[in-house]
Amino acid sequence: MRRRPSGARSATGRRPHYLAGAGSLVWLFLVGLPLYVMLAASVRSRSDYARRGPLAFPESVTSDNYTGAFTSGFGQYFVNTVIVTVCVVALVLVLVPPLAFAIVRSRSRLLSGVFRLFLLGLAIPAQAVIVPMFYLISQAGLYDNLIGVVLPTAAFCLPVSTLILSGTMRDISPELYEAMAMDGAPPRQIFFRLVLPLSRGGLSTITVFSALQAWNGFLFPLVLTQSESTKLITLGLYNFQTEHGIDIPGLLAAVVLSTMPVLLVYLFARRALVQGLMGVGGK
Structure with a gap:
């Protein structure tokens, strides 16, 4: 039984590119963080946002911000x-x-x-x-x-x-x-x-x-x-x-x-x- 040479490629014929994977994770974080802040803040009360900051999870979910947007024109x-x-x-x-x-x-x-x-x-x-x-x-x-x-x-x-x-x-x-x-x-x-x-x-x-x-x-x-x-x-x-x-x-x-x-x-x-x-x- 022949041993597989070191450094050989995987069954898919491609070697894992760890640097590209790390860069993708960084890009995902940079894009996902603003999206999370936007979506989470849109369902938080104004007092909760001011007290706990933009990165905190909502204490309670509210739709008042969406209804208020339409009532304001x-x-x-x-x-x-x-x-x-x-x-x-x-x-x-x-x-x-x-x-x-x-x-x-x-x-x-x-x-x-x-x-x-x-x-x-x-x-x-x-x-x-x-x-x-x-x-x-x-x-x-x-x-x-x-x-x-x-x-x-x-x-x-x-x-x-x-x-x-x-x-x-x-x-x-x-x-x-x-x-x-x-x-x-x-x-x-x-x-x-x-x-x-x-x-x-x-x-x-x-x-x-x-x-x-x-x-x-x-x-x-x-x-x-x-x-x-x-x-x-x-x-x-x-x-x-x-x-x-x-x-x-x-x-x-x-x-x-x-x-x-x-x-x-x-x-x-x-x-x-x-x-x-x-x-x-x-x-």
């Missing part, structure tokens, strides 16, 4: 954020697929140049154009209106979404385009019957991306809205800060409520999002 902010997110996603899904299809199928140098100019939006941060954006929205009579938040948010989602979807459409085999063209199918029929069904991964990606951008948006709601009726979630969190201090358990309960939709979207659509981003640029 957080429900209206939640509805406004849903409206803005749905409108932004709808605009992106209406505008981006025809634009990406034209970019992929057209051989025009003019359209290619327009696409490169369009992609300059990737290099322009929102902070650089917020002043002219405020002027345009005010002149259009959309200041302190949810539409005034929807339009610039969707505009800043278009470059990335177009880049992602055009990369997905380039992965479609040219033979399929040629086969439908030889059958006499017009471009409109090719777009609806061939391109859209085969671009579901890219469409899912731009849907998730634009929804996250709209849901987590802060700069445009901060500058382009003012009244309580048009506030979004990211601004509504300021209501928990008063001249007497900060209601930390109530604030963290509101943070939990605001992150739940984003977490659910990520859990159900993370595979489509990663695959779509990996496919940017085509083959």
Whole structure:
């Protein structure tokens, strides 16, 4: 019977990497500790949190922080954020697929140049154009209106979404385009019957991306809205800060409520999002 040589690999063919395991544990601790503090504080009373500190286990679990968040107007902010997110996603899904299809199928140098100019939006941060954006929205009579938040948010989602979807459409085999063209199918029929069904991964990606951008948006709601009726979630969190201090358990309960939709979207659509981003640029 032969002895197994020292240092040989395990049955799986891989050696244990203790340094990577230790690093993973450190990363898990750094990520898990803030999550624990947030979830534990959201079900603790304000006096318990102030007396025993953020790391202590709750003496008693209470839902007062969650109910207090909605009674303080957080429900209206939640509805406004849903409206803005749905409108932004709808605009992106209406505008981006025809634009990406034209970019992929057209051989025009003019359209290619327009696409490169369009992609300059990737290099322009929102902070650089917020002043002219405020002027345009005010002149259009959309200041302190949810539409005034929807339009610039969707505009800043278009470059990335177009880049992602055009990369997905380039992965479609040219033979399929040629086969439908030889059958006499017009471009409109090719777009609806061939391109859209085969671009579901890219469409899912731009849907998730634009929804996250709209849901987590802060700069445009901060500058382009003012009244309580048009506030979004990211601004509504300021209501928990008063001249007497900060209601930390109530604030963290509101943070939990605001992150739940984003977490659910990520859990159900993370595979489509990663695959779509990996496919940017085509083959």
